[in-house]
Amino acid sequence: MSDRAAPSRQIGRWRPLWLSLWVSLAFVAGRIVFRVVFGGAPGEGWLLPSLPRVDLGGFFSSVNLFGPVTLDGLARTVVAALPIAALIVASGLLFSLIDVRRLIVRTRRWGGGSASLAAVLIALAVLPELRLTGQRLARARRLRSVRHTFTGVIAPLVGVTVERATALGASLESRGFMNASVDIEPQCAAPVIADDVCLRTANGRTVLDDVTFSLVPGTVTLLTGDTGSGKTTLLRALAGLAESVDRIDMTGSMRVGGVERQGRSARVTANFVAYVPQDVRAGFVGVTVAEEVGMTLTLRGEHRYQVDARVSVMARDMGIGHLLDRPITDLSAGEATRVSLAAALIGLPSVLLIDEPFADLDDNALALVSATLRDLATRTGITLLIAEHRTAPLAGLASTRLHISHGTVRAVDVASDVDISTSGSRSPLRDGNPDTGIFNETFSRPVALVGPNGSGKTTRLWRLALPAGKRATGIRLVPENPRDLFTRESVAEECRAQDRQHRRRLPAPHVGYGKSSRDVVYEILGDTIDLNVHPRDLSTGQQRALAIALQLHERPRTLLIDEPTRGLDRRACGELARVLERISLQGTRVIVATHDQSFATLINARVLTHAPRLEAVVSS
Template sequence: MIRFEDVSVTYDGATEPTVRGLELTVPEGELVLLVGPSGVGKSTILGAVSGLVPHFTGGTLRGRVTVAGRDTRTHKPRELADVVGTVGQDPLAHFVTDTVEDELAYGMESLGLAPDVMRRRVEETLDLLGLADLRDRPIATLSGGQQQRVAIGSVLTPHPRVLVLDEPTSALDPAAAEEVLAVLQRLVHDLGTTVLMAEHRLERVIQYADQVALLPAPGAPLVLGPPSEVMAVSPVYPPVVALGRFAGWSPLPLTVRDARRRAGALRERLEGMKGVAYEDESAGLTPAAPAPRPAPPRSRLFRKRDTPTAPAGTAVAAVDHLTVRRGRIEALHDVTLTVAPGETIALMGRNGAGKSTLLSALVGLVEPASGSVRVGGAVPHRTAPPELVRRVGLVPQEPRDLLYADTVAAECTAADRDADAEPGTCRALVSELLPGIADDTHPRDLSEGQRLTLALALVLTARPPLLLLDEPTRGLDYAAKSRLVTVLRDLATTGHAIILATHDVELAAELAHRVVILADGEPVADGPTVEVVMASPSFAPQVAKILAPQKWLTVSQVRAAVGATEREPEGRETTADREAKA
């Protein structure tokens, strides 16, 4: 159905091809998962299937790409629209109408389908993706995850033979992601649809793949094979595979169910150990940060003397019986929340639960209908921006919303000026977080992860005591996410409070002291991370599900605990000793 023959793609101005000598065949009726670190060319490969590369992006494509027998060199995207449906990383760039129902029908109208067929398919798709209650809603009023489902639905209604999906679950809550993936699996199994998908959150999708296509590094040859075999050599892999690698399981498990069946011996080793170490509860931090673990590397940019000071016992932010309305919709209802210095909170909940609205209220973008919000003693929506940026900073779902200049240097200069910081402050942050990025680089030429990191540096220039991040791991691979975790941990240890609105349960397990779950604008759970996520199948990380009822949340906890037990008895031969002898 899809065939790449010695394909290389070189963009205008680039000195090296983004993709080199690619050979790949995707049979009809299979779901092939494209994986690899950021920057290896996954989005370029997907764009070549739909014809967007090179007809829309420019550059030079050498070799041959065919889809259902059509050569993409001679068929432009509109001439492939009846065969290929594409959803990119940014759903907003996908929409051409104003309301949900109109967007679902637009693709079919373009293909000239009969009205009765269009009506039936719209209803089917509304039900499949849980969008029936949103059919008349303006797309601009939807949450990021709801927009993602609409974008996926709009390419499903024309019933294409090939689906090309770039990060399709990145903005979805766990339940919605499972529903979308179940729909894709049904299309593959029942209708013979061919799916080529790139996704960084492998813990969600790896078990659905028939084959995995791995690009291990830029310019490296592609590896294609069964998921368990490819995961054994892949530089990127989900927690269930990481645990299997650590425990020496073969073949590697891809699902929680398979891992639980093999985890008996590991559970016995961990029996009686404390799965979570608590921070200093006298400081008000009841949450469970993953432990035991080594202290994170100290950044020269985040030292104790740089930390915004607050009187002992005072809150960085306080939300009291907050209600927020967006038009006729009550987005938040009677929310009360207190944030302590140095505390990291994960806001979780289904799409549209009110997470982004709560962050917007904390940064003054929306005005309360009732109740109050105070950040550092100030009322955000009544505080002038130059003063507010020194109290609270927000990195939004789309980092490009903060990026207006033509170069990284110009962005940094503007950030120093807005924060009244010493010239060069922002550039020093960028150099620390994004080494190797030149001053004259245009922000739009950065990857999703690089844009996020640049936006984070702009916000941190003012050193706000409260840092807000909305879906911060969207578009990040595991290595980039690990770097982000290190930076955020470092900030927390120097006294910055952090609130993350996230669907990434693995990030919450790794980083958050406390989890707050919202449902329909109201908190339904608020407590230490381990207690909240262990009580919720939807929000529990993979390791917690595998090793339950023991309270372990991450592979790093398990690895550190097992390593500690091997080191304790003096004279006992350790794993390192055995490896040295071997």
């Protein structure tokens, strides 16, 4: 790994020395105290004020306290302590001169093939990020009006940590971490052959059944299907992550490059299969962009000069050369997607699996990424499988399309617009009856705040919801990552906590709009939802709907929603639009911030291109 890629030192070079100086001072002081308390410091010279000697009895008969204290005795104590103090300072000096961290980072194979050293590297890499996460969650906590127990503070932190660990593990696994350096020669003629594959979760739910298809080498295939229909599961099964990381049971035969997938985790095929997850940021391993892009090669044990050379070539090809020195946390959504594509491509895979690359890109970034994919498909012989519901940018590129519906995969015509809106059997939202509805005030149209990624929409929403750091009355925000709001272990507990808070605040007859949170959740999510499920195990769309339900409970005047369509397919967008319409009908003004123009049209919103005059709109 290069000097550039090595993590920047977060502490001063001489910090170990300074700390060791303090420690050795404390050590000498401690010696003096012990000397005076246990037996005094007798000797010649000046007698200092001292306490009379006390003898202990029994088991401790040889111990006595206090006694005469002389300057000479103290001086001898200090002199006797000096060698050890010098040793402490010497060790501080030693570790100031050699940078252990850089030594570890430079080990030829990442972590030297040792689990613990790799864990040390990961810990050092995520340390700054973990602090930021803590701050983010603390901010999100203030958005909800629930009384915050200690558990409520811990639970989201643990949730985020576990999710990040799983994503990171998958990312390392698919790049060949701890592969016993066996390179398999893939059969390029048959990149993917699935025959009667069935995928089941650990608790027996069948995700996909009777999956039979094959991919033609060097082509682009689209994978479509509803949110939560199993696109990601299929991709992860192909990548070799379903069994090893997600504990999905697989039966039937699935061969990638001629290698039977069953029982073999991703690392076995890492030299020719690459996987780009949906939330690319959660899988980032490196500290800098350069380190991240070169990670696959580093894990293969290639020399760092060679890694550097290939990283800079790849970066130039992907148009991210200017980002190489950036910290990995400092990327926009489009940049992050391109960085992770580069990181996947640097290992020269012959099969590339990409999960929703366009999910949170604005138009500019989308154009860039789809141009990259187009270039990739025409220039190289890679077999591409892309799960995506925004298929328009890939038109003309894909030669085949697989569609998931009713728990199975079938090949459909690329051009056909497979009735996404009507297919699938998942519970539609209950049609709310405005008469018995939650609110009965005047109709107001939703407002859509539109602007490109990074134009400050989110900042603005937060400032509206938490002016001066305190929750504004009558304004509730559903943040971009709705999971941050969840503090309990099941949907039911989440509802109960919200209701309890409400009851405390208002006398019984006025409880909200006469409904429990559970009813609001049912109304918004449909009544087939399992209330005992962990909020973090819900699908993205359900999570957002749950967050909306919880934030609606106190009947705010204004509901702010940041990027409501992220991770949703067209059908789920439609459902969300109906929910928002109903909320507006019932008197809550809805303001969404989105980069998705079509969603703004869908909800019939008054579109405001992001401008710094929004406060006026809200207060009017």
